[in-house]
Amino acid sequence: MNRKLISALCVGLMAILVCVFVLTVQAHTASPDEAVSDVSDVYTDQILDKADIVVSENDKVIRTDGKGCVALTIVRAFEVKVDYRGQVIAVECTEGTVADAIRKAGITLTGTEEITPPADTPLTPSMEITVTAGCGATVTIGGETETYNVSSGTVEALLADLGVELTEDDVVYPSLSDEIYDGIEIVVQRIEYKEETAVESIDYGYVSEETSSMLAGTSKITRYGIEGERTVVSKNKYIDGELAESVVISEEVTREPVDQIKLIGTGVPKTQSSSSSKPSQGASVSNKAGTFTDASGNTVAYTKKLTGTSTAYYAAEGAITATGVPVYYGGVAVNPNVIPYGSKLYIVSSDGSVVYGYATAVDTGGALMSGSVLVDVFYPTYNQCVNWGRRNVTVYVLS
Numbered sequence: 001m002n003r004k005l006i007s008a009l010c011v012g013l014m015a016i017l018v019c020v021f022v023l024t025v026q027a028h029t030a031s032p033d034e035a036v037s038d039v040s041d042v043y044t045d046q047i048l049d050k051a052d053i054v055v056s057e058n059d060k061v062i063r064t065d066g067k068g069c070v071a072l073t074i075v076r077a078f079e080v081k082v083d084y085r086g087q088v089i090a091v092e093c094t095e096g097t098v099a100d101a102i103r104k105a106g107i108t109l110t111g112t113e114e115i116t117p118p119a120d121t122p123l124t125p126s127m128e129i130t131v132t133a134g135c136g137a138t139v140t141i142g143g144e145t146e147t148y149n150v151s152s153g154t155v156e157a158l159l160a161d162l163g164v165e166l167t168e169d170d171v172v173y174p175s176l177s178d179e180i181y182d183g184i185e186i187v188v189q190r191i192e193y194k195e196e197t198a199v200e201s202i203d204y205g206y207v208s209e210e211t212s213s214m215l216a217g218t219s220k221i222t223r224y225g226i227e228g229e230r231t232v233v234s235k236n237k238y239i240d241g242e243l244a245e246s247v248v249i250s251e252e253v254t255r256e257p258v259d260q261i262k263l264i265g266t267g268v269p270k271t272q273s274s275s276s277s278k279p280s281q282g283a284s285v286s287n288k289a290g291t292f293t294d295a296s297g298n299t300v301a302y303t304k305k306l307t308g309t310s311t312a313y314y315a316a317e318g319a320i321t322a323t324g325v326p327v328y329y330g331g332v333a334v335n336p337n338v339i340p341y342g343s344k345l346y347i348v349s350s351d352g353s354v355v356y357g358y359a360t361a362v363d364t365g366g367a368l369m370s371g372s373v374l375v376d377v378f379y380p381t382y383n384q385c386v387n388w389g390r391r392n393v394t395v396y397v398l399s
Helices: 003-025 044-050 098-104 155-161 366-370 382-388
Strands: 033-037 060-066 069-075 078-084 087-093 114-116 128-132 134-141 144-151 171-173 185-189 191-202 206-215 219-223 228-239 242-255 260-267 283-286 290-293 299-302 304-313 331-333 344-349 355-363 375-378 391-397
Touching: 044 060, 044 069, 078 098, 087 098, 098 114, 098 128, 134 155, 144 155, 155 185, 191 242, 206 366, 260 366, 299 391, 304 382, 344 375, 355 375, 366 375
Parallel strands: 078 128, 134 185, 206 260, 304 375, 331 355
Antiparallel strands: 033 069, 060 069, 078 087, 114 128, 134 144, 171 185, 191 228, 219 260, 228 242, 283 304, 290 299, 304 391, 331 375, 344 355, 344 391
């Protein structure tokens, strides 16, 4: 039998054998075909051409050589769809499992994904596979940050899964409709508006007045300043508990400030002989030394005794006297030409009913320099000054 006849018989026989073989072994193929030749050196493509069988690049052709013939088994490819993060990828497969189709779709699994159907499920034509990707998401809510391993989806769905309740004022980055991806950073800013009332202080002013009744270089505060008050109502915006914006709604002065008044001396001291120790008026002097008994029953020696009018004054803590020391109980104001600064004194009312006690001459004032007052005693409060009032006193000069 010649070679051409043999080839023709083999090709015809091949078509019959392939259908039987593939239908038996590869029943799932859409168009099973088989070609047989008794010439083993014939190329596969030539055999397929002679059998008029067309295969695609995704079809699988299995060639078997034996006993002078060639058997070709063709497994037709079928389509499988993979849905990954909302993107559908179609792949052509001839066999394998769901995991093989996912790899063919170019998807690299991390092990945190959810796969439907399971990864080891055999592939079938028109199968639809869903891969729900695992993502690492950082979520910051009200300044507190946590990291979660979550499935794909939207930002809104993730926050709902976490039980996060949002108000209409809250701000979310990125937007609620954005898709989750690995490494996403989600920030929820808690926004709160509050109407709040605050009381603010108003500074008082400073007024200086000159007087010739006080020596130049001396000063005295006659009225201490008082701060005023203002009530302010504001609408405040808080982001994560921190004040971010404040808008004043109303404000009202509820107490006016009171200016502080300070007297500045401009007077010139009167000239007196060094031997004279008697003030011009309001006092009498005895230069005779002697002793007296103080309020504690002690006998005390004095070098000079003066009698005259006494008043009282007060000042804020820290106020400075004419000698540069802060005011204190026991530091009194005098005319330094009558009682030199630094003199140690003992002061008692002329009738002995009220005792100021031991004192030191540290300050002065206009009434003292004019001679109308012998000594101005210091008290830390206004009420104590009122209780002392204006009275006649005896001043013992101790040293």
